[in-house]
Structures are given as structure tokens and as C-alpha cells.
Amino acid sequence: MAQELMSPRRPNAGARAVPVALGGMLGAGIFVAVGPAFAAAGWWSLLGVPLAALVAGCCALATAHQAAVYQGPGPAYSCIRARVGVVPARMSAAAHIAGHLAALAAIAGLIGDLLFPASSAGAAAVTILLAVLAATAGLRIRAAANWLRLGLMLAVLALVVAVCFAITPVPSTAMAMPEDDSAVGITGAAGVFLFAFLGLDRVIAAADEQDRDGRRAVRRTVVVSLVTASVLLLVLAVALLHQLGPARLALSPVPVIDALGAAAAGELRPVVSAGIAVALLPVLLGVLESLRSTALAAVRDGDLPAVLARTGPAGTPFPLDLAAGAGAALIAALVDPVPATAFASCAVLVHFAFTNAGARLSLPEERTWAMRSACLGMGLSVVLAMSMPVPAMLATLAVVILGPVLAGTFSGRWS
Incomplete structure (x- = not known):
């Protein structure tokens, strides 16, 4: 098993790319995002799933083009810097790094809530520390280990869905409709659901050059992964809606666990919680790897201190990993998983808007459909980001303002 985990073989060759992509996407988003999405749009939030998948697909194709043109870490950041400008690149990098720090905090916070609800903040900090130590040691999940992890996640989802449909829900909670149920909130729901589609960049723009694949394989992986993740998210959302009803689902921080309680299957909570946490x-590790790629590109261009890129015996930038872990642990201690998820989605959407803008400017004129996809992704990213909760938008605005200021102050270059 150790050889599988550390195998140098390419994880995204052929069928091995799909479990890597799905393993990255089927994270906290699929378990946390359903509740906030229903709070934004009620029944209409189900339409937010294909909309979020469309945005993720456009951004994935744009990132794939950038990864093919710009070598080294952070291809999207490099493309934005070369095609759009230094300040937009710094804004994009700040949003990407902050969004992934919040994603780390949200995932670790969910694990803490599942396993140690009485001391979830401490458990989240310990979880992040373990992830940082594993990443610093060079651990990467590959080969059969990805299939095992994906199988565990699917088994947990199947168990939850079966319980939700097997037990007749209480009528008062199954049919109650929130008063603010409206199609206007679809874009807000899609923005939250986007968190469930993060992780494609582990295949498209992997940190290591040897892990990147050709255009045809990338397209196949994007389509299969997005369709599969969308179907799983919709099935889980319908199952939770059936058992909890829209009103209760909209208020639930961890709908999967609340659905087990509503279905009188509380004895399954330890099994489900442990399965989700292990998966x-x-x-x-994948979120930290993606954050590391953009941060190393910023270090290369002088926007972050060079000491962050110092490598240890395993060849990993341990100062960067430790700094990211400390930041994520602080966020997990101060912010619950639901608002952390909203901020992460909003920040990543801003990064996606810049990513698509850079791809649009760098694409050759004959690639008409690719340019249209980049324009569509840029527009939808802006719309979804503007539809997120006000606290998430304000926090993202602060990041994109302070990030370039700090980078410019550190590097002494403002353009």
C-alpha cells in the first residue's frame, strides 16, 4: 500500500484521472453545500447544480489551455500575469490562496463536527496539522488508493440515500416550504454548489509537469467527472429533501447527519461520520497541493517571500505548507464550515473570472468555441460571485484589495 501511495506513475493517465478528479470534488461541498443552497433558493436550488457544473467546466477548459502553454506551477496565475496584468494576477492569486485556505478550514471543520462535535475547533486544527505533515512528507494518494477512497465515499452516499428513501418522512417537515423560495436565488445556490466541483485542477493543472495530460484526455476527464459529480449531488439533494423537507434542510449545517436522525437511523451516525471523515x-492533501501551486508561482515572481519555497528532505516547500496550515487552522477556529464554504466559493469564483479572462486573451483566433467558453465562464463566474452571501462577498473584496497591496509592498513593484 505504501508503494501505491507514493508511486511515481502518472495519476491522470487514462481511467486513473477520473478517480483523482472525483476524489478531489467529492469533498465537503457535497455534504455541506446542500443546506445553504436550499436556504438561497428552496426547490429551485436543484437547478443550481447544472449551472455550477457548467461554470466549473468552462473554467476547467480554460485552465487546461493555460497548463498546456505555461509550464511550471500556477499556470493560470502565469497566464493572467502575462496577458491581463500584474495587479489582476495578484488579485487572482490572493483570491485563489484565500479560497483554498477557507476550503481547508471548511473540510477540517466538517471532520471535527462529525467526529468530535464537542471540541470541533481543536479537532479541525489537529486534522489540518496531520494533513500538513503528510503533505510535507511528500505523501500523495495514487493508483488503487484513489479507487478505494472513491469507493468509500460512494458507499457512504449510497447508505445515506437508501436510508432517506426507505423511511417515510414526517409530513410536517417533508412538505413545508420556506417563504423565500424563489428562482432568483438559483445563482446563489449555484455559487455554493461550486464548492462541490473543486478539485479538477489536480488533473488539469497538476503541480508536477509529469502529472499533466493531453487535451483529449483532459476533456474526457472533465466531462465524465462533472457529469458523475452532478448526478451524485442531485441524487443526494433529492434524498435529503425527501427526508428533511425544504425548510429543515435549509437550516441544517450538516444535512447528512440530520437526515439520519430524522429517519430514526441515529445508530448509523458513527459509521457514516467515520466514513465521511476518512474519505x-x-x-x-489535494486542496493544499492546489494552493501550493499558485503560491509557488507567486514566490517565483517575487510576490511572496522566497523563504516559503524552501524545500525539505522530501522536496516539498515545508514553510509554505506550515504557513497554510496555520492560516487554515485560524479560519477553522473562527468560522464555521458553512460560512467558510461560502467564502471559499466566492473567492474561487473571482479567481475563475480572471482565469477565463486570461485564457480568452491567450487563445488563438481560430479556436472560436474555446474563446466563447472562456467568455461564458468569465461572465458566469462574476454573476455567481455577486450572488453569494454579503459576508462572503465583503471578505473576498478585502482579499482582492489587500492581496495586491501586500504583494506590491513586499516586491517593491506595482505593475
């Missing part, structure tokens, strides 16, 4: 632990 989520490797997701933290």
Missing part, C-alpha cells in the same frame, strides 16, 4: 482526509 475527506485525502481531500485536504
